[in-house]
Amino acid sequence: MNKQELIFAVAEETGFNRSDTTRVVEAMLSKIGQTLVDGSEVRLVGFGTFSVTRRKPSTGRNPRTGEPMNIASTSQPKFRAGKVLKELVN
Template sequence: MTKRELVIRVANTLGMTQSDVAKIIEGAFDTISRTLAEGERWELRDFGVFEVKTRASRIGRNPRTGDQVPVPERRVVTFRPGKKMKELICGEAPAEGAAQPSGETPSI
């Protein structure tokens, strides 16, 4: 789903104009982004938690040459789903037409 699709769905659900909803969503995303940029966590109960974590520096490999390459420390945003989100995702039936695991190993 894109931001535009979110705006349309929320506007239809709440009976608001798309313009007003777009301003609200843009403001919310901006606030969330700034909060994370400051190193704070952002939690919406039952939905999930966004946090900024620091990945340690490490030695990686150049896939073309195989040479070792230092990968510097960096900050990344992580997401942990909340309880209700997990229940919704795990408890839902697969979408119609989605691939079902057959338990068989596919032949190549």
């Protein structure tokens, strides 16, 4: 399911029109992203937790030349499924 299919499904289930549903879904995704950028996590009880983890800098090898190269530290978004979602899937 992509974002447009999600918007359509939510609009059908709630009875809201698609333009209002689109604005709600876009706002929700934007707010989750901005909260992660600000360094906080988003907990949706039963569904899961969105957070950011920090990868340490490391040394790797260039696959073409074999020379060592430095890999900078990065921030990675992370999602941890909640109990209800895990039980629903299993």
